[in-house]
Amino acid sequence: MTVENVDKPVETSSFAQPTRVQRIVDHLKREWQIYAMLIPLVIWLLLFLYKPMYGLQIAFKDYSIFRGITASPWIGFEHFHTLFGSEQFVRALRNTFIISFYTLVFGFPMPILLALMFNEVLNQWFRKSTQTIVYLPHFISSVIIAGIVITAFSPSAGIVNTVLGWFGADPIYFLTKPEWFRPIFIGTGIWQEAGFQSIVYLAAIAGVSPTLYESAVVDGASRWQMMWKITIPSILPTILIMLIIRIGNLLEVSFEMIILLYQPATYETADVVNTFIYRQGLQSGQYDFAAAAGLFNAVIAFILVMGANSISKRYSRTSLW
Amino acid sequence: MAGVKLESIVKRYGAVQVVHGINLDVDEKEFVVLVGPSGCGKSTTLRMIAGLEEISDGQLTIDTRVMNRVAPKDRDVAMVFQNYALYPHLNVADNIAFGLRIRKESKDKIAASIKEVSGILGLTDYLDRRPADLSGGQRQRVAMGRAIVRDPKVFLFDEPLSNLDAKLRTQMRAEIKRLHKRLGATSIYVTHDQVEAMTLADRIVVMNDGRIEQLGTPMELFLNPANTFVASFLGSPPMNLVKATLGPGENGPTAHFAGQSMPLAPLDALQNRDGDEVIVGIRPEYVDVATAEDATQVQVNLELVETLGSEALLHATLAGDPFVIKAETQGNAAYLQKVTGFTIKPEMLRVFDAATGHAVPGQDRQAA
Numbered sequence: 291m292t293v294e295n296v297d298k299p300v301e302t303s304s305f306a307q308p309t310r311v312q313r314i315v316d317h318l319k320r321e322w323q324i325y326a327m328l329i330p331l332v333i334w335l336l337l338f339l340y341k342p343m344y345g346l347q348i349a350f351k352d353y354s355i356f357r358g359i360t361a362s363p364w365i366g367f368e369h370f371h372t373l374f375g376s377e378q379f380v381r382a383l384r385n386t387f388i389i390s391f392y393t394l395v396f397g398f399p400m401p402i403l404l405a406l407m408f409n410e411v412l413n414q415w416f417r418k419s420t421q422t423i424v425y426l427p428h429f430i431s432s433v434i435i436a437g438i439v440i441t442a443f444s445p446s447a448g449i450v451n452t453v454l455g456w457f458g459a460d461p462i463y464f465l466t467k468p469e470w471f472r473p474i475f476i477g478t479g480i481w482q483e484a485g486f487q488s489i490v491y492l493a494a495i496a497g498v499s500p501t502l503y504e505s506a507v508v509d510g511a512s513r514w515q516m517m518w519k520i521t522i523p524s525i526l527p528t529i530l531i532m533l534i535i536r537i538g539n540l541l542e543v544s545f546e547m548i549i550l551l552y553q554p555a556t557y558e559t560a561d562v563v564n565t566f567i568y569r570q571g572l573q574s575g576q577y578d579f580a581a582a583a584g585l586f587n588a589v590i591a592f593i594l595v596m597g598a599n600s601i602s603k604r605y606s607r608t609s610l611w
Numbered sequence: 612m613a614g615v616k617l618e619s620i621v622k623r624y625g626a627v628q629v630v631h632g633i634n635l636d637v638d639e640k641e642f643v644v645l646v647g648p649s650g651c652g653k654s655t656t657l658r659m660i661a662g663l664e665e666i667s668d669g670q671l672t673i674d675t676r677v678m679n680r681v682a683p684k685d686r687d688v689a690m691v692f693q694n695y696a697l698y699p700h701l702n703v704a705d706n707i708a709f710g711l712r713i714r715k716e717s718k719d720k721i722a723a724s725i726k727e728v729s730g731i732l733g734l735t736d737y738l739d740r741r742p743a744d745l746s747g748g749q750r751q752r753v754a755m756g757r758a759i760v761r762d763p764k765v766f767l768f769d770e771p772l773s774n775l776d777a778k779l780r781t782q783m784r785a786e787i788k789r790l791h792k793r794l795g796a797t798s799i800y801v802t803h804d805q806v807e808a809m810t811l812a813d814r815i816v817v818m819n820d821g822r823i824e825q826l827g828t829p830m831e832l833f834l835n836p837a838n839t840f841v842a843s844f845l846g847s848p849p850m851n852l853v854k855a856t857l858g859p860g861e862n863g864p865t866a867h868f869a870g871q872s873m874p875l876a877p878l879d880a881l882q883n884r885d886g887d888e889v890i891v892g893i894r895p896e897y898v899d900v901a902t903a904e905d906a907t908q909v910q911v912n913l914e915l916v917e918t919l920g921s922e923a924l925l926h927a928t929l930a931g932d933p934f935v936i937k938a939e940t941q942g943n944a945a946y947l948q949k950v951t952g953f954t955i956k957p958e959m960l961r962v963f964d965a966a967t968g969h970a971v972p973g974q975d976r977q978a979a
C-alpha cells in the first residue's frame with residue numbers, strides 16, 4: 291500500500307486561480323446590467339445627500355451668505371454651546387423624543403394589528419372595501435389631512451365638539467391646548483399611515499405557507515391560536531426589520547404635519563427639533579445655527595439606527611445589514 | 612383505533628365535480644393506499660376525510676360517528692403533508708409538541724411524549740434544531756413524529772415521501788411500514804407511486820378521474836386487474852396491452868393480431884365470440900424470451916436492452932406498439948441481445964373486452 295495518493299490539504303495548488311481583481315472584473319462583465327440599474331440611485335444619492343454634506347461645515351463656522359462657505363471663519367463648537375444653552379432647543383429636543391416615543395408605542399403596533407385583522411376577515415368583498423378605506427388617507431396630501439383635522443376639532447363647527455355638545459360638554463378649542471396637541475398629532479399620523487403600512491405585514495402574512503395552517507387545523511388549533519403560534523412568529527422578522535427602520539427614523543417626526551397643526555400656543559408640547567431648525571434657519575436666516583441643530587439630530591439618528599440594528603442582530607438573527 | 616367509512620362521497624368545486632361518489636370501508640388498523648394519476652382526486656378525498664375540504668355529498672363515518680359536519684380538530688385524525696408543514700420558527704421538539712400544546716396537555720405528558728416519539732423515530736439528537744437545519748429525511752421524520760405524538764384514531768398521509776430522493780424513499784417506506792406494524796393505527800395513504808402502494812398497502816384503492824377503478828390487496832390487483840387502466844397502472848414496468856381479434860385456433864379461443872396469433876385460456880366467456888375485439892394483457896415478467904433458433908410463439912422487434920443488474924428490460928415493438936419484457940440477466944446477457952420473440956402460458960395472460968376495457972370474467976387467479 292502506498293501513501294502517495296492520500297489527499298493532503300494543499301496550501302497552494304499548482305493551478306492558476308483567478309485573483310480577486312479578476313474575479314470582480316468577471317463578475318462585473320457578467321452582471322453589469324444589474325449595476326447599470328443602480329446608477330440613477332447613486333447619482334441621486336450623490337447629488338441630494340452627499341453634495342449637501344459639504345455644506346455641513348457651516349455648523350462649525352460663523353457663516354454668512356455674503357462671505358460664502360469657504361471664506362467664513364471657523365468657530366469650533368460655539369453654535370453647539372449656544373444650542374444647548376437655548377431653552378427652546380432643549381424643549382424641542384425633549385418634545386422630539388416624547389412625540390417619537392408615543393408615535394412608536396401607539397403607531398408601530400397599529401399596522402400589525404390591522405394586517406392581522408384583515409387576515410381574519412373571510413368575506414372578500416368586506417375585506418377589500420375596508421382595506422381601501424384605510425389605505426385612502428395615505429394618498430391624500432398632508433395639507434388636506436391637516437385641513438380635515440383642523441375642521442374636525444374646530445370649536446364652532448367641528449364634528450368632535452358637536453358630538454361632545456350632545457353630552458352637554460362645552461366646546462374645547464383643542465388645537466390651542468398644549469395637552470391635546472400630542473394625542474391629536476399621533477392620532478392623525480396613525481389615521482394617515484397605519485393602513486398603508488399594513489401592506490408590508492399583509493405581504494409577509496401572504497408568504498406563510500397555507501399548509502402550516504391546515505396542519506394546525508388538523509392538530510386542533512383555533513384561529514386565535516393560529517394567529518399567535520403561526521402568523522405572528524412567521525412575520526416576526528418583518529416586524530423587527532420595520533422596527534429597526536422605525537427606530538432609525540425615530541427623530542424624523544413628520545414635521546410638515548407639525549407645522550400645519552401647531553401654533554405658538556402649543557409650541558410648549560409641539561415644537562420639535564426639525565420645526566425649530568425650520569424656524570431658525572429658513573425664517574430667521576441663522577443658517578449656521580440651524581445646521582448645527584440638524585447635524586446634532588443626524589448624529590443621534592445614526593446612533594439609533596446602528597444600535598437598533600446590532601441589538602436585533604444579536605437577539606433575533608434579523609438585521610438590515 | 613377506528614375504522615373509516617366513505618359512502619358515496621362527492622366533491623364539487625362550484626359546478627365542477629371532481630370526486631364522483633367514492634365508497635370505501637377502511638377497517639380498524641388497516642393500511643389503505645389511494646393511488647392514481649395526478650389530478651384524479653386522491654388529495655381531495657383525503658382532505659375531505661381530514662375536514663380540510665367540505666364534503667359536497669355522501670357520508671363520512673369515523674368510528675361509528677358521522678363526521679360530515681364535525682370540525683377537523685374533533686375528528687381525531689392526524690395528517691402528514693407532502694411538504695411536511697413544519698413550523699420554521701420552532702425547533703424539532705416544539706414542532707412535535709405543537710398538537711399537544713394546542714390541546715393543553717400537561718407539561719409532564721408532553722415531555723414524555725416527545726421523548727418517546729423522538730426515540731421511535733431516531734430524532735433524539737436533533738430536538739433542538741430548527742427544520743431549516745435538518746435533512747429532507749429528518750424533516751420527514753419530524754412530520755411523522757408530529758402525527759404519531761397525537762395518538763389519533765386515524766393517520767392520513769398525502770404523498771409524504773415524494774420530496775425525498777429514491778434511496779431515502781425506499782428507506783422511509785420501510786420505516787413507515789415498521790411504524791404501522793408497531794402502532795397498528797388505521798392509516799390512509801395517498802401516493803401516485805405504485806411501488807409505494809404495492810409495498811405499503813393492506814389494500815390498494817386505484818383511483819382515476821374521481822372514481823375508484825378497483826379496490827383490493829396488492830396481489831389481487833396485480834394478478835387480476837379489473838380493467839385496462841388498473842392493468843397499465845400497477846406493476847413496474849406495467850402490463851403490456853395488445854389489441855387483438857378473437858378467432859378460431861387448435862385449442863379453443865385464440866387472439867389474432869398483426870398476422871400472429873396466441874392461444875388463450877379456454878374461458879367460457881371467450882367461446883363463440885370469433886371476430887370480437889379484445890385486449891390481451893401480458894405482464895413483462897411472465898414471458899419466456901426466445902431467439903430465432905428457439906420455437907417462438909410471438910415475434911417482436913427488439914430495440915434496446917436495459918440491464919438493471921440481476922434483471923434486464925427488453926424494449927421491443929409488437930405490431931408497431933411498444934412492448935416491454937423483463938428477463939433475468941444471469942448468464943444470458945449476450946442471449947438477450949438476440950431475442951426475437953417469446954412464449955407465454957395462456958393462463959398467464961389477462962384478456963380484456965376491447966369495447967369496455969373490463970376484464971373478461973372467469974380468469975381470476977389465486978394469490979399464492
Ligand SMILES: Nc1ncnc2c1ncn2[C@@H]1O[C@H](COP(=O)(O)OP(=O)(O)OP(=O)(O)O)[C@@H](O)[C@H]1O
Pocket residue numbers: 624627629647648649650651652653654655656803
Ligand atoms: N379549489 C379547486 N377548485 C377547482 N378544482 C379543484 C380545486 N382543487 C382541486 N381541484 C381539482 O380537483 C381534481 C383533483 O385534485 P387533487 O388535488 O385531489 O388531485 P390528486 O389526485 O391529489 O393529484 P396529485 O397527484 O397531482 O396531487 C383536479 O382535477 C383539480 O384540478
Ligand SMILES: [Mg+2]
Pocket residue numbers: 653654655
Ligand atoms: Mg395530491
